[in-house]
Amino acid sequence: LNAGIWQDMEDKLRSWNNDDFRDTLYVAKGGTIDHDDQIMGYTKSGLIVPKYFWMAVLCLKDGKYKAMAFCIEHRNKYSPDDRKLANHAVPVGKLESFTGINFFYNLPDEIQEQVKSELNLKDWKL
Numbered sequence: 001l002n003a004g005i006w007q008d009m010e011d012k013l014r015s016w017n018n019d020d021f022r023d024t025l026y027v028a029k030g031g032t033i034d035h036d037d038q039i040m041g042y043t044k045s046g047l048i049v050p051k052y053f054w055m056a057v058l059c060l061k062d063g064k065y066k067a068m069a070f071c072i073e074h075r076n077k078y079s080p081d082d083r084k085l086a087n088h089a090v091p092v093g094k095l096e097s098f099t100g101i102n103f104f105y106n107l108p109d110e111i112q113e114q115v116k117s118e119l120n121l122k123d124w125k126l
Helices: 004-016 090-100 107-115
Strands: 023-031 041-043 048-050 052-061 063-072
Touching: 004 052, 004 063, 052 090, 063 090, 063 107, 090 107
Parallel strands: none
Antiparallel strands: 023 052, 041 048, 052 063
């Protein structure tokens, strides 16, 4: 997964890491390994291969926050539509429900609720 769709996400992330797009950018990345149905398999050495990989991103620009997340199933091949990042974008709250992780919990409650429920792909140039 280090190439293909994940590489596309990394490239997009780098494009967001400029002063015109953000003042501050927070990123959390990982894979699902907590439940058997979220594990694709194991390597020969016994390491877990996650079935899903995710990324949660929080951006601050001029005092305004926005957030989004990606959740991508780990597969050997992806169709051209599967390579479109917008097809994997979800609100951070949905990723939280899927992973059980509370992202960006240090934000004030009002801001936290707003950024976790909203998803505007145009804000992210997707």
